[in-house]
Amino acid sequence: MLRRGLPLRAVAPNAVTALALCSGLSGIRFAIAGRWELAVVLVLVAGVLDGLDGRVARMLHGESRFGAELDSLSDAISFGVSPALILYLWSLQTLPRFGWMASLMLAVFCALRLARFNAAIDADEQPHKSAGFLTGVPAPAGAGLALAPMFAWFWSGEPVLRDPRLVAPWVAVVALLMVSSLATFSWTSLKLRRTVRFEALALVVIVAAAAVNAPWETATVACLVYLACLPLSIASYARVRRLRAPAASPAPPAPPPSA
Template identity: 40%
Template sequence: METPFPPHEPNGPDAARGPRLREIPLRMVIPNLITVLAICAGLTGIRLAFENKYQLAVGMVLLAAFLDGIDGRIARLMKATSKFGAQMDSLADIINFGVAPALVSYVFILDQGRSLGWAAALIYTIAAGLRLARFNVMAERDVKAKWQSEYFVGVPAPAGACLVLLPVYFGFLGMAPSATFAYASSLYTVIIAVLLVSRLPVWSGKSATARIRRDLVLPMILVVVLYVALLMSFTWEVLVASVILYLVTLPFGARAWRRKYGTLTISEETDDNGNSIDSGGI
């Protein structure tokens, strides 16, 4: 009786050579190692929060956000992008930008809001997951809207992780934790969750066509150096100011989008053939 499977020959002509292992270039592994380090930093931040080492916990969450932000760029620079790396990065994002900041915030202040604080942490984490899922779906489309190279749909997850920790920053500056502060922080956490899943156009800063005048290059570099120096010396004050400035600029980014793409909606675009593209995710 014939079978669809070929006979197995344990002593065949290739048996002496043994199994062949596929070699992977080292440059393909480096971005994945950075992603793993980001996951380790995020999970360590959660542990430090439960050990009441809150400043170190926030530092680890911010480090995780930094590492997660550079792994993709390093992969592109080294020409080491892969589907495996993309999936790994997505799994790291939900930990670093969803679970870690929510738990650190909950342990620091939201737990004093009891069930409302826990509900706010859950809502934020779920919103971060939905935001990342929508981003992945939009990034995989073959035909993309023109504005997708310049704007995000909703606040990006890395920014959301930094924004949602604002009550923790205030706590480090001396604001006494109380039930009122906890309830206000819970409301703020829900607002950030809404911004994550909203259809608000948010400027990404990743446009390939963006240009800067030559005479402004050196002043811009000096501003970045000054910001980093202030961040190192007055960490929590600078983070509070950065979060507030980011939130204030959101309406201006949406206004700029409407001026440039005012005839379209954030959920619909057309390709070169006039066909409709649903670009807004869920």
């Protein structure tokens, strides 16, 4: 029996994923040339494309297991290997032993996070996902957090931000956040109330204007806001668990019938 090939409607989202992979790999090339801003921009472009491929697949009904595996491989390179090498060439190579260890942690832990995600994709019991949360910091957000010292360095020029004694621990902490079991917000699961939709639209316009006029300052603030949201997501998930606990607890046994 002949196997069916990849349906045509699945080509478009997979092409977007391949473009994200090309963008992430190209960031390494420009980092080798010392063009730091362009290298980081290409990683960010990979993050944008990574957010689009799933939406394109759902819009075209082109979801496939092949696309899911390709997306994970692309994420491991674009948000693990590429940021790790960019940070190593930018700062961590002056601290060879511990700098390379931090870069390895970022790349390997990103791959481990994606492997954990793939292993649990068919699991029936996923407490975080069923409550609208993610497990650990997602790969694109982890790459952005790891590159935060570069964001700040681009607009401030502070030499201390390039100090490997600061960058190495920061990268290690971000890597640990990626493989952690912390509940983090899934932005695709967030729903706005009707009363704040206009304000949300105004906020999007303000953020877009800030990103155009001051991109690196905006990226730095976005990283700080994301870090500030982590305690909120942990507390929100704990509240959801408390609310679900009474419904999940077994009902008390019925009293025996009286004689």
